[in-house]
Amino acid sequence: xxxxxxxxxxxxxxxxxxxxxxxxxxxxxxxxxxxxxxxxxxxxxxxxxxxxxxxxxxxxxxxxxxxxxxxxxxxxxxxxxxxxxxxxxxxxxxxxxxxxxxxxxxxxxxxxxxxxxxxxxxxxxxxxxxxxxxxxxxxxxxxxxxxxxxxxxxxxxxxxxxxxxxxxxxxxxxxxxxxxxxxxxxxxxxxxxxxxxxxxxxxxxxxxxxxxxxxxxxxxxxxxxxxxxxxxxxxxxxxxxxxxxxxxxxxxxxxxx
Numbered sequence: 001x002x003x004x005x006x007x008x009x010x011x012x013x014x015x016x017x018x019x020x021x022x023x024x025x026x027x028x029x030x031x032x033x034x035x036x037x038x039x040x041x042x043x044x045x046x047x048x049x050x051x052x053x054x055x056x057x058x059x060x061x062x063x064x065x066x067x068x069x070x071x072x073x074x075x076x077x078x079x080x081x082x083x084x085x086x087x088x089x090x091x092x093x094x095x096x097x098x099x100x101x102x103x104x105x106x107x108x109x110x111x112x113x114x115x116x117x118x119x120x121x122x123x124x125x126x127x128x129x130x131x132x133x134x135x136x137x138x139x140x141x142x143x144x145x146x147x148x149x150x151x152x153x154x155x156x157x158x159x160x161x162x163x164x165x166x167x168x169x170x171x172x173x174x175x176x177x178x179x180x181x182x183x184x185x186x187x188x189x190x191x192x193x194x195x196x197x198x199x200x201x202x203x204x205x206x207x208x209x210x211x212x213x214x215x216x217x218x219x220x221x222x223x224x225x226x227x228x229x230x231x232x233x234x235x236x237x238x239x240x241x242x243x244x245x246x247x248x249x250x251x252x253x254x255x256x257x
Contacts, residue, residue, distance in 0.1 A: 041160040043170035045251030047199035064207030085149040088113035088133035102141035107231040109147040123162035179208035188214040
């Protein structure tokens, strides 16, 4: 085995590579760190629904609007209701699209007000930002959001605690379509359908290039496998964290025993 000598200390190359890889993995997948920090508050990545074949599809809406009507039509064709996490600025620009989503029976939830990095904000700033975004959504839809997807999927302890302090539940995902990378529709379809499991939450984006092309095949596959696709609020276990449900180290929501 090769040995690296640094400041008179011998370090196994394999151990060094493994340590670097571990740090990179934790940065890329924050929920993994929960395995080493049981008390760390986590957003919900997925839900333990046992063998019940139910999952949720979600879309983040922060910038473009060119595909919103197409997505509504596709989802309606398959009788599927989804959850759209929208930024407050997006509501300001496209109120007619927000109303169209709500009128079609889809959930419209918060994705923050300006898509700022919540980790860099104080708890007070996070709460103010979230409340503002919810005010905007409620004004258009008549329904106040109860869920948020943090901008960039970023969070730390103070972010999650601030969000839950006002009765809003933070939501992540356990299946990333990677549609924002402009993957071919066939690759998006394969990624999603090969990873699906009961209680999954799937991430899409409303302005991703190939999502409208991939979505019908994904819906046909999931429905063909017997999955019921529901809005996230219908997927979640009811109640509040630590009182009615708990979270494991992967961010899976579990019933309290």
